[in-house]
Amino acid sequence: MKLVIVGARADGQAHVVLECIEESGAHEAVAFADETPRLKGQQVLGLPVLGDPNEVAQQVQELGITGAFVAVGDMQARARLAELCSSMGLSLPTLVHPSAYVSLHAQIGAGGFVGAGVVVLPGAVVDELARINAGTVVSHHVHVGGANTIGPNATLAGRSSTGAFVLLGAGCTLLPEVRVADGVTVGAGAVVTRDTPPNVTVVGMPAKPLDPERTTA
Ligand SMILES: CC(C)(COP(=O)(O)OP(=O)(O)OC[C@H]1O[C@@H](n2cnc3c(N)ncnc32)[C@H](O)[C@@H]1OP(=O)(O)O)[C@@H](O)C(=O)NCCC(=O)NCCS
Missing domain, CATH: 3.40.50.20 (Rossmann fold)
Structure with missing residues (x-):
């Protein structure tokens, strides 16, 4: 095409x-x-x-x-x-770098991008327009929300999930089953150990809101 x-x-x-x-x-x-x-x-x-x-x-x-x-x-x-x-009637294809591994049992939505060296494991669902940048691991049964920007080198552990318009900073980690809500920014290197509220920026290990008064919305 x-x-x-x-x-x-x-x-x-x-x-x-x-x-x-x-x-x-x-x-x-x-x-x-x-x-x-x-x-x-x-x-x-x-x-x-x-x-x-x-x-x-x-x-x-x-x-x-x-x-x-x-x-x-x-x-x-x-x-x-x-x-x-x-x-305009244009298709929105999915792009997967040839060095990425995407499980046959994973789904990548329209307009999605899977970069160099990314691993996407079985049961993972990546919604439309999400960017999975180089070296990120999307583990089994993870759900990545629409129009996210992920990584590079982030780790989304099994059954973790993100809402829409989430930015996961370089090298951050979501622990298993953790839910990152809509509109959240996770700082580079953060470790998210608990579900987050929407529209906040969290940083650190364990990840905490950068400023409770501030939102990313
Ligand atoms: C968290 C983040 C969004 C904050 O950006 P910001 O709103 O511009 O904040 P600032 O740079 O003004 O920093 C505010 C404070 O947070 C601290 N901080 C910033 N990023 C941090 C991080 N990742 N972890 C821990 N602390 C952080 C700063 O040191 C500063 O602390 P201080 O007030 O004590 O000096 C940003 O630093 C970040 O990590 N972005 C991720 C970018 C990324 O990896 N993108 C990859 C996608 S391609």
Whole structure:
């Protein structure tokens, strides 16, 4: 499938996503779309930037593009742009790096990304638009919520789960069966030992709210 990558930050997810597409050989990246006006008409990582995703429907059609992958770190923006792509009739494929292991008994939702060296074990369910970054372990029967950003090098122990729009920092650990609620940020290196309330930032070992007055919502 010919793909447009939405989000053309050359030193960000765009590069990681493009490399994954190239290495997996499953699809062909044809162009970028990006909301940044100065990028329109530029070449990024060897591909043309067509322009703002809201304004590229005709070019996308002319280039024979039938799918989109949203390579944007901001989780809310990712969901918004994926919705836009769907409304243009574009498919949202799942990307899995060839060095990842994904169990035959795991599910990865539309627009999901599984990076280099990730392990996803049986019974795991990863919802749509989630990013599982390099080296993360998603253990058995874990549920990763929609539009999450996970890792790199995080460990989600068996039957743990996350809500929607959760960010798990690099190298953090969820103990078995722990539930991280919607909108939570888990700091890098934290160990989450208990269920969290929604929309908080937790850090440390054991993980505690960074500031009880503050929310990530
Ligand atoms: C937890 C986090 C979100 C806080 O970011 P922030 O709101 O900008 O907070 P600040 O950097 O201002 O730090 C606030 C305080 O928390 C401490 N802190 C920050 N991150 C921490 C962490 N991961 N563990 C423990 N303490 C941390 C800081 O030292 C600071 O303490 P102080 O007030 O005593 O000086 C961030 O530091 C973090 O860990 N993000 C994870 C990023 C990541 O790994 N992304 C990978 C996905 S690709």
